[in-house]
Amino acid sequence: MLRFLIPLLFLASFATAQESVVAGMSQNRISISANFDGSEILIFGAIKRETPIPDYAPLEIIIAVSGPDEPTTVRRKERIFGIWVNKDTVEFEASPSFYAVASTNPLNEILSVADDARFSIRIGSRIPLTVEEDNQLNLPEFRDSIIRIRENQGLYSERESIVTLNDETLFDTTIQLPSNLVEGDYKTRIFLTRNRQVIDDFETTIMVRKVGLERWIFNLAHERPLIYGLLSLTIAIMAGWLASAVFRLLKIS
């Protein structure tokens, strides 16, 4: 039985992986130092194939960069007795802190709904509708609000037609990383599609890390919170005293 299966599997993989993607990035490590003010990352690559370029449909590329997932609470305000109050609350189990999709053409033309759902590519399908407790609320409405708010903050984006593809072989694009970036591993996925079907995908990681003073402060705050707190107070008292002393000197002279 196994003797028949193994060659079959090989054949199957050949059929789908006639074209595969090889990619690189200008940097796979982003250092957040004190003067970090956003960053730009160049993603480039090529299509590897052993056979001539298929001509049944154009090749399209979708690149998705995703920040670390975190549980997200969304609250909706309602007017009660004339004042606006948080009423309904939905706790999504996970949403990415950052999400950018770049593609060669408008996404609904190059990606089928089924494959979008299967690979969770577009922003909407990237945030699963799984919640801590189901309280019979309109979940897509709450999910859309996360997307809307984060799009306004520059954290989420779907930018169509910004990936350039030459001769169906070489591609490149730049992804903007905003200044309010959160530390973590940023999963970068590249999808090849033909006829709205995903035919290959590639995955790599951009590591976003605080460095130097930022790193030191962050670690101290989390590992030695009491010392950190006392140090913060000492700085505050010293600054208060210093200002007072300096002003006294200025007054005398």
Place this chain on the structure above:
Amino acid sequence: MQIYLPIAEVSVNAFLLLGLGGMVGILSGMFGVGGGFLMTPLLFFIGIPPAVAVATEANIIVASSFSGVLAHLKRKTVDLKMGLVLLSGGLFGAAFGVQIFKILKEMGQVELLVMLSYVVFLGAVGGLMFVESMRALRRSKQPNAKRPLRKHHNWIHGLPFKMRFRTSGLYISAIPPLIVGAAVGVLAAIMGVGGGFIMVPAMIYLLGMPTKVVIGTSLFQIIFVTAFTTLMHATTNYTVDMALAVLLLTGGVIGAQIGTRIGLKLKAEQLRIYLSILVLAVCGKLALDLLLTPSELFTIGAGE
């Protein structure tokens, strides 16, 4: 010059923070309020996460209050004895307030409660002070007008445990200052501020302390209450941002020194009118936020 804040995880303009710190510091020095009720909403506005803003603010208040209190100590306008009595009530109240805060947070309505307490207390305190100081100012302009007799003996004077507060020129029971301290401590913990804007009027109107002493004494006890709050936040929530604090307090301590000097040049009644206008303005802004239809009905909070 942009700077990335390690705990808040956002990048902001360093000069903007210095400027904000300086402005709030001037007001803090002038009026003897920590400035938390101004700074905290401003920090929300420039995009600092609320938890970080509230915790870091406590740390900044320590600096500006310390700077301010040194100036007052030199002028002997701090009633240390009264400060210590208020403080012992204050620490007790703050610890209690933190517990209330935790319960409300679990109920998911902490934001509303904080906003409502701001509106109610800022409105009441600001209104009361405004009316009273206007009356006082009118009186000082008409020297012939009959000065209404101040009640020197009310129920407060019937209480036991009398103490002499020499600097304030008072001989009253220790119970009212203890209660005032504790009540302000509770509110301060819930509202995430030093509580000076409640403490100052409470000292003037409830305890009958002279205005000149009130500011220094208020600053004195605020230092300790906010230092306590800073430590609580640093050890339980890890939300004190040292880089943010350093920038704001650099501006803040300089501002506080300038403010203290401006404050000494102004008349007590004038000082109170300006403070009450400031308090009412913040109150009005917060009330509008609660009443007007927000442009975005949804808010994203950190997951629990």
